[in-house]
Amino acid sequence: MHIEVQxxxxxxxxxxxxxxGESVVAEGGAMVSMxxxxxLSTSAGGEGDxxxxxxxxxxxxxxxxxxxxQNRFVAEGAAGHITFAPTLQGDxxxxxxxQGTLIIQSSSFxxxxxxxxxxxxxxxxxxxxxxxGLIMLKATGTGPVAFNSFGGIKEIPVVGDFVVDxxxxxxxxxxxxxxxxxxxxxxxxxxxxxxLGGEGLVCxxxxxxxxxxxxxxTQGFGTLLGRQLPPxxx
Amino acid sequence: MxxxxxxxxxxxxxxxxxxxxxxxxxxxxxxxxxxxxLDVRTGxxxxxxxxxxxxxxxxxxxxxxxxxxxxxxxxxxFSASADGQQVMLAPEMVGDVEKVRLDKxxxxxxxxxxxxxxxxQVVVDLVWGGFQMLFSGEGAFFLKCSGKGPLLINAYGAIExxEVEGAYVVDxxxxxxxxxDLTWRLKKVGGWKSTLLSGEGLVMEFxxxxxxxxxxxxxKSLVSWLIPQLPK
Numbered sequence: 001m002h003i004e005v006q007x008x009x010x011x012x013x014x015x016x017x018x019x020x021g022e023s024v025v026a027e028g029g030a031m032v033s034m035x036x037x038x039x040l041s042t043s044a045g046g047e048g049d050x051x052x053x054x055x056x057x058x059x060x061x062x063x064x065x066x067x068x069x070q071n072r073f074v075a076e077g078a079a080g081h082i083t084f085a086p087t088l089q090g091d092x093x094x095x096x097x098x099q100g101t102l103i104i105q106s107s108s109f110x111x112x113x114x115x116x117x118x119x120x121x122x123x124x125x126x127x128x129x130x131x132x133g134l135i136m137l138k139a140t141g142t143g144p145v146a147f148n149s150f151g152g153i154k155e156i157p158v159v160g161d162f163v164v165d166x167x168x169x170x171x172x173x174x175x176x177x178x179x180x181x182x183x184x185x186x187x188x189x190x191x192x193x194x195x196l197g198g199e200g201l202v203c204x205x206x207x208x209x210x211x212x213x214x215x216x217x218t219q220g221f222g223t224l225l226g227r228q229l230p231p232x233x234x
Numbered sequence: 235m236x237x238x239x240x241x242x243x244x245x246x247x248x249x250x251x252x253x254x255x256x257x258x259x260x261x262x263x264x265x266x267x268x269x270x271x272l273d274v275r276t277g278x279x280x281x282x283x284x285x286x287x288x289x290x291x292x293x294x295x296x297x298x299x300x301x302x303x304x305x306x307x308x309x310x311x312f313s314a315s316a317d318g319q320q321v322m323l324a325p326e327m328v329g330d331v332e333k334v335r336l337d338k339x340x341x342x343x344x345x346x347x348x349x350x351x352x353x354x355q356v357v358v359d360l361v362w363g364g365f366q367m368l369f370s371g372e373g374a375f376f377l378k379c380s381g382k383g384p385l386l387i388n389a390y391g392a393i394e395x396x397e398v399e400g401a402y403v404v405d406x407x408x409x410x411x412x413x414x415d416l417t418w419r420l421k422k423v424g425g426w427k428s429t430l431l432s433g434e435g436l437v438m439e440f441x442x443x444x445x446x447x448x449x450x451x452x453x454k455s456l457v458s459w460l461i462p463q464l465p466k
Contacts, residue, residue, distance in 0.1 A: 010244040018303075089328070090245070151328070152241025154249075161270040168324075170268045183265075183274065204270060213267055215240070215247035220263060222327035228457040229464065 001113050003144045009091035009152045014084045014110055016146075018075035019136045025109035025118070026071050026084050034073065035080035060120040075218035082133035084111050093153045093170075093212055094146045101174035102139045104147050107218075108170045113143030129131075138174075147171050151216030162205045173209035180204075235353065237384055243392040246331030247324040248351070252314035255353035258384075260323050262306040264350055268321040272436045273313040279306060279450045299360055303346035303375040313356070323351050325388035332393045332447065334411070341380040341414030343392055348410045348449075352384025364420075375385050380414075391451030402440045407452035413444035 001022050004015045005103025013032060016024045021083045044061075058068040073082050086092070092110060095102060112118065119138045137144050149170050156162065159175055166180065205211060235253040235258070247266060250258060262276070280295025300307040312321045327329065327347075336356055343361070352358060359378045379385050380408055387393075389410045396402060398416060403423070412418070418440045440446060 009241055029352070037244075042237065091241075151245030151324070152247065154240060154322075156267070162267065163270045164267040165265055215245045215324050216268075216328060217326065221328065224326045225457075226459075228453070229460060233466070 001144065003094045003111070003113075004132050005092045005094060011089055012085075012092040012148070014092050014094070014146045015081055016084070016111060017081050018073075018079060020075055020078050023072050023074040023114045024082065024111055025114070025116070026073065026082075027071065027109055028071055029075070030084040030086065030110060031071070032078060032083040032085045036084035037076055037078060038080050038082050039076045041072050041073045041074065043072070044069055044217075055195075057119075058160050061118075063120060084146070085104070086110055088148075088150045089216065090149045090151050090214065090216070091153040092146055092148045093155070094144050095171070097139060098142050100140075102136045102145055102171055103172040103174055104145070105169050108147040108149065108214075109137050109144040110148045111141060112145040115121055115143035116141040116145055124177040146214070149214035149216075150218045150221070153212050154213050154215065156211045156213060157208075158205050158211050159208045160206070162211065164203050164205065164211070164213055165217065166203050167203050167219050168213045168215075169203055170212040170214050172205065175207055175209035176211065177206045178203050192200075235384060237386070239333065239372050241269070243330040245324070245328060246388065247322055247343050248331050248333065248386050250323065250351075252312075252319050253317045254314055257311060257313040258321065258351055259354060259356075259358075260321075260351035260386075261325075261349060262308045262310055263447050264323045264325065265310065265312075265320040266324050268299070268312065269319040269388045270327050271315060272319050272321060273315060275311045275313070276308055277311065279309045295360070299346075303360055303377070305346050305349065305360075305377075321405045323386065325350055327388065327390050327453070329388060329390045329449065330393045330450070331386060331388045332410075333362050334387065334447075335383070336379060336385055337382050339376060342385060342411050343414065344377045344379060344385075344411040345409050346375055346377055347453075348389060349377050349379075350386040350388045352379060352385045353381075356381045364456050369454050378414075387447065389447070389449035389451075390456075391449050394448045396446040396448060398445075399443050399448050400441070402416060402446065404440065404446065404448060405437055405453045408448045408450075409438060410447040412440065412446045415444040416440045416442045416446065419439050430454055 001018050005012050044058030061067045117140050180201050183202050235256045238249045239246050241247050278296035279299050280292040296307045299305040341392040357380050361376050361378045363374050363376050418438045420436050421439050423437050
């Protein structure tokens, strides 16, 4: 299977090309179009998980802000293709996973090949205050993983030390260590920068590995637009 | 200081690579990512002369900017302590980012919400656009940027650069920035009937020779399109 990206960077879609019998797992509601022999099965777990195992996986995903059920599309009998699009405008990146682990901010996951196992991962209690995905998805195995951004995606080869606003993280390799920190704290906690700097919490990456960031922040955009709109009536 | 703009034009982001001693001031909330060794200081979006009175002057200026121009009350100053340290900056709104270089002969006036960041030597003053701007439907204040160094501006949509020779007319909601040599006045497009019915409202007429930056979309129009779409 290979995943191709078109219409990048503003309105990217992912086109998954499957051999006969291959399948692709996708975020609920992401399917745009497909060959008519692609068959959808919706379940909480993966193949061979059993009822209880499936239930647990579904619950974990729900906690991660994903849907309880997962959509799996199979190319039955013949090769075929299927296209996926994220909800918001922006770009898509495809990462070929062979060894190691990729951590994906939960709302950035789009689709992945059969050989990829997805698991919810706790980002640490403090990331809650960062306003973004309290939980990240952990992808392991072999195959392609596609993830989307709000705005453009920039891949950064981190070596050493790097700081990212929590609202701009898309994904990163597990070889990077990270901890959530307050903004402007390089010389100890800085109360003023934390409360007034407008950045709140940032993620401090250490080690070496790849990191993908997005050039816009859904929360920032939402706040900007929200200020212009009339109040919601209950 | 080297500034590259990526993800253009839909979601422009400035990637700033600094040399030892370089300093950049950015609107609060604009930082996307940075080298962890960069020094960050948060301060009022205004300057004072030192001492308590100076502090008070800076605080009042910052508050006025927040209330009058919709700017951020605080700004962050990023300072490099070695060559090659980076900071990436992006606005909240979708659209492009443009860099402009200022020197003593080049002053640029920016529509307040289009300001993203500027070099340490750039002086940013809040200027009153005149009573007429109160009727423009946009903010009545501008930011006058002078001094020496880079200036980063952002827009909703793409940024169109126009070289004005003589006179040129711009919708108030599409203005991003203009060079100091240009003068302007607010006027109607056509007669009163057109002003009320054409959907163009008031426009700014620029006179002189200089560069003008426009945005290809208008936030007010987006909002007035969006509101009727929302559920009751």
